[in-house]
Each structure stands twice: as structure tokens, then as C-alpha cells.
Ligand code: SF4
């Protein structure tokens with residue numbers, strides 16, 4: 001994998017989206033709004049995710065990684081998430 005550089009030529013390491021913690025996600029959509037690529041999508045929460053603690057106040061949708069291969073590793077999603085759902089990996 002090629003190393004990334006800033007415009008000024010300084011090397012930096014992109015951190016690509018790896019996973020979104022479904023237990024923490026509240027389906028707020030903030031990450032979706034800031035993502036510059038077509039990586040994320042909001043999906044319905046399946047009944048399987050509604051454990052004993054689930055009630056009507058909990059989110060019925062959660063964010064999911066749709067196309068991890070389109071991620072540019074900008075990290076904007078993780079910075080805007082209020083629930084620290086994201087984990088990232090270097091290429
Ligand atoms: S790191 Fe950037 S490109 Fe990748 S999913 Fe997050 S906001 Fe989108």
C-alpha cells in the first residue's frame with residue numbers, strides 16, 4: 001500500500017474505518033453526514049440486537065459500514081461520533 005503524504009509532502013498514515021460498535025450506536029447519522037465517500041449506511045436494527053435492555057427509547061436504526069473499500073481514512077466519522085463507536089485500522 002502506498003504511503004500517503006500531505007500537500008506539503010509530509011508523510012501521514014490514513015486510518016481506515018474498521019468497525020462500528022452496534023451496541024453504542026444511537027443512529028444519529030452524524031458520521032454519515034460528514035463522510036466524504038459512500039462508505040456508511042443507516043440500517044434497521046434487527047430484532048436480534050434488541051436484548052433484554054432494549055426499550056422503545058433505544059434507537060431502531062444503526063450505522064453500518066457499506067463499502068469499506070471506498071474509505072479514504074480521513075477519520076471524520078470517528079471525530080464526530082458522540083458515542084465513540086468507531087474503530088480504525090492502518091492499511
Ligand atoms: S474515515 Fe472518512 S472516508 Fe472513511 S468512513 Fe470515516 S468519514 Fe468516511
Ligand code: SF4
Pocket residue numbers: 020024025026027028029030031032062063080081082083084085086
Ligand atoms: S455518529 Fe456514532 S452514534 Fe451517530 S450514527 Fe454514527 S456511529 Fe452511530
